[in-house]
Amino acid sequence: MGRAAQAKRARRAAPPPVKTSRSAEQASRRRRIFLFATGGPIVLIGLVVAYLLGFHSPSPPPPSKTIAAADRNASASLVNAADAVGFSPTTEPGVGQIEGRPASAAHAPSNPKLLPVGSEAPAFRLKTPTGQSVGLSDYRGKAVLLEFFATWCPHCNAEAPHLKTIAESFPASKYAYVSVNADSEDAASVFAYHRYFGLPFPALLDPGSPAGSFHQQGGAGPVTTKYHVLSYPTFYVIGKNGRITWRGDGEQPDALLHQELVKAANGA
DSSP, X not given: OOHHHHHHHHHHHSOOXXXXXXXXXXXXXXXXXXXXXXXXXXXXXXXXXXXXXXXXXXXXXXXXXXXXXXHHTOOHHHHHHHHHHTOOOOOOTTTTOGGGSOGGGOOOOSOTTSOOTTSBOOOOEEEOTTOOEEEGGGGTTSEEEEXXXXXXXXXXXXXXXXXXXXHHHSOTTTEEEEEEEXXXXXXXXXXXXXXXXXXXXXXXXXOOSSOBOSSSOOOOOHHHHHTTOOSSSEEEEEOTXXXXXXXXXXOOOHHHHHHHHHHHHTTO
């Protein structure tokens, strides 16, 4: 799991620090890498590698060419507020690589408190930025991929285009996809994120305290807390009977998400 996801767990365990800019955080990471190494040819190699990693992050995903129908029908005030957010994907070295690898490349969950496989998924009903009400019970009888994300999270940004592709590759009669914003972000930030990636599934608001946004980290909302989310992204696959069949955190191979959704749909 990347540094951003690990830092999120630390923030939940301690009072929120003074927010710094992303460029300052990246510069600080680079300084720590350089200060760690001292003396010798091996160190020189390490410095070169660190330099390349620090200054050559993967390119952020481009905006989607399609916009979901629900987003096209958004109110002018929401659209204007989303435009003012100035959303653009964040990235850092190492993100966006595991998605194309085989299912066996997945890492075990780093969060020991994730809800166990076989337990009933906690019910919820939340709203999208446009005001649509969406509940987990709406998808009873389908295999559901539930994601918890933050708009500023580089791992979530890397995953978003892959989740869109997965959602569009499975029939809606058997599969459903839902994202819950886990950082109490405002409607404008979540709408801007959803619109940028052209996601064909709902992204839901889970307001808590303190309130967050694309520019300001927030706290966990009640649904996020029920699902014991400590890092982003966190995923749950929920079977047709409403029970959890798989869960994980951090970026995941597309092949693994495919595999687990099919197993859930088939009742395996």
